[in-house]
Amino acid sequence: MKKTAQLARQMIKAIGCANGLAGRQLGCENAVEVIKASPYFTNVQQRIPLEWGKIIEEVNTGRHASALSGVTQTCRQLAHETRQVIENKDELLVFGGDHSCAIGTWSGVATAMRPHGDIGLIWVDAHMDAHTPDTSDTGNIHGMPVAHLLGFGDKNLVKIGDRMPKLLPHNLCMVGIRDYESAEQELLERLGVRIFYANEVEKRGIQDVMQEAQYLVTRNTIGYGLSIDLDGFDVSYAPAVGTPSADGINALEFIKALLTIDLTKLIATEIVEFLPRFDDNQRTSEQLVSSLVEYIYKTKQFQINSVNEIAARVNKSETIQKVSQAM
Numbered sequence: 001m002k003k004t005a006q007l008a009r010q011m012i013k014a015i016g017c018a019n020g021l022a023g024r025q026l027g028c029e030n031a032v033e034v035i036k037a038s039p040y041f042t043n044v045q046q047r048i049p050l051e052w053g054k055i056i057e058e059v060n061t062g063r064h065a066s067a068l069s070g071v072t073q074t075c076r077q078l079a080h081e082t083r084q085v086i087e088n089k090d091e092l093l094v095f096g097g098d099h100s101c102a103i104g105t106w107s108g109v110a111t112a113m114r115p116h117g118d119i120g121l122i123w124v125d126a127h128m129d130a131h132t133p134d135t136s137d138t139g140n141i142h143g144m145p146v147a148h149l150l151g152f153g154d155k156n157l158v159k160i161g162d163r164m165p166k167l168l169p170h171n172l173c174m175v176g177i178r179d180y181e182s183a184e185q186e187l188l189e190r191l192g193v194r195i196f197y198a199n200e201v202e203k204r205g206i207q208d209v210m211q212e213a214q215y216l217v218t219r220n221t222i223g224y225g226l227s228i229d230l231d232g233f234d235v236s237y238a239p240a241v242g243t244p245s246a247d248g249i250n251a252l253e254f255i256k257a258l259l260t261i262d263l264t265k266l267i268a269t270e271i272v273e274f275l276p277r278f279d280d281n282q283r284t285s286e287q288l289v290s291s292l293v294e295y296i297y298k299t300k301q302f303q304i305n306s307v308n309e310i311a312a313r314v315n316k317s318e319t320i321q322k323v324s325q326a327m
């Protein structure tokens, strides 16, 4: 049987990364404390086995290009944590922070999984986040994590965790993309990364797209991760972001789509770019973050229970067969 990452992961460990200096606007550094105190999230916590682990505070060496050294130190700490959670065989859930934290999250996960195989990643976002320091106009490192995970860009960021690229291009899918610059598009297209642009999502529906993405990221891997940038969704579902982009994914359709994909091979989830001070009076974005966690992990648990139950029945009938053959 093909090996999968469906190890008996029981506890969901939530790791926080309170970083925001690599974003266009400050404020994502407050997301973790807001989620932790959120009544919506507290409700969710009563329905799934979730425990908070470490909250990493970012190292401040300045903004834009001067943030590089700080981001490197922050991501190193985060990678250390995520690696440990995976090696302890817990479920991993990371709350950012701006999206530069993805370098830490997935470097740790890839390093922990390396002895078993490569990891896949579904990147849900309005942006490609695939600049290197050389191609970025803004110098904001939240626009660069994908390039670094693929092994391009700043040497120190690229070698967090082990020395290998953390992701291979054919194991990465990007979903909902609609706001990008040509240098990052050229890099990803040249490498053959599968990009489901927003117009393809619009045409086919998010369910169809997520099903294909899940197939692609599990085809050659031990399991996959989900990196969810809130700005991938339409602003009516996620107003609290620093780099909004019109015509995003319908969040309700996305949650419904999640119920139809195989989550048993999901190794870790990351939710980023929540900028609490931009939320509306209904706290729409805070509610979305809570719902995403609830549906992902309830569905995953349900799917694993079903698989286990079927396996137990097969075992039982094989035993019965053996006994009756022996008689």
Ligand SMILES: NC(=[NH2+])NCCC[C@H](N)C(=O)O
Residues within 6 Å of the ligand: 098, 099, 100, 127, 129, 131, 136, 137, 138, 139, 140, 142, 143, 144, 179, 180, 181, 229, 231, 243, 273
């Ligand atoms: N994680 C994000 N919100 N990224 C937005 C990046 C925007 C733009 N492409 C830049 O590099 O500055």
